[in-house]
Amino acid sequence: MKTQLLLLSPTRLEAPFLKGQKFDFHGRAGLRGAGWVWLECGIGKVNTAATLAAFVQRRRFERVLLFGIAGAYADSGLQIGDCALAEREVQADLGVRDGGLKGLGFPSLVVASRPYHNRFPLDKAFTDELKSKLGLPGKQFLTRDLVSENPTEAHQLARKWEADLENMEGAAFAQACLWLGLAGAELRAVSNMAGVRDKAQWRIRQAVEALEHHILRIIGS
Numbered sequence: 433m434k435t436q437l438l439l440l441s442p443t444r445l446e447a448p449f450l451k452g453q454k455f456d457f458h459g460r461a462g463l464r465g466a467g468w469v470w471l472e473c474g475i476g477k478v479n480t481a482a483t484l485a486a487f488v489q490r491r492r493f494e495r496v497l498l499f500g501i502a503g504a505y506a507d508s509g510l511q512i513g514d515c516a517l518a519e520r521e522v523q524a525d526l527g528v529r530d531g532g533l534k535g536l537g538f539p540s541l542v543v544a545s546r547p548y549h550n551r552f553p554l555d556k557a558f559t560d561e562l563k564s565k566l567g568l569p570g571k572q573f574l575t576r577d578l579v580s581e582n583p584t585e586a587h588q589l590a591r592k593w594e595a596d597l598e599n600m601e602g603a604a605f606a607q608a609c610l611w612l613g614l615a616g617a618e619l620r621a622v623s624n625m626a627g628v629r630d631k632a633q634w635r636i637r638q639a640v641e642a643l644e645h646h647i648l649r650i651i652g653s
Contacts, residue, residue, distance in 0.1 A: 586627030
């Protein structure tokens with residue numbers, strides 16, 4: 433039996449509004465609802481890719497949506513509380529400083545004879561459908577293990593990679609979806625400006641409320 437939509441978020445704190453039948457998957461929290469399953473994938477690239485790959489090994493899904501909070505770069509045009517969908521994800525940690533993985537001369541993934549180095553597209557049809565349904569912009573997201581420590585570092589990363597939002601999971605999710613043949617999309621709500629480490633200036637509750645608005649529209653609640 434095919435379940436239509438798999439929802440993933442790095443933490444359960446980003447999905448408190450979802451209600452359903454609880455389950456546990458290798459210590460990860462999960463919920464089952466009408467036509468959807470939500471699973472906590474864990475923080476970071478390794479957790480996200482490993483959890484997704486393990487969970488879909490014996491389960492079939494038409495579509496997969498990663499959602500969560502993120503930091504916006506100053507020139508992105510996004511403010512705290514805004515949401516956006518990823519058109520592409522950048523894996524900013526991989527390879528050499530100036531040339532990424534391409535600078536080392538080999539790809540990180542090859543699908544249907546097409547090589548991918550540091551940039552991974554999300555599923556265009558699914559993403560375009562969500563952009564139309566939700567009225568949200570498409571942006572380029574950037575993924576790092578270490579988040580920007582200050583506005584200067586954030587500005588340099590945004591400029592180098594032409595990125596709009598910073599997170600810790602999305603590139604691994606996008607790469608895993610390509611490798612596994614899954615139609616993946618990614619939705620993020622801005623909780624803070626990238627490079628601002630003072631959490632007194634973060635608005636996590638506002639960002640989660642924005643996620644709630646859009647996720648419940650997606651699943652039809």
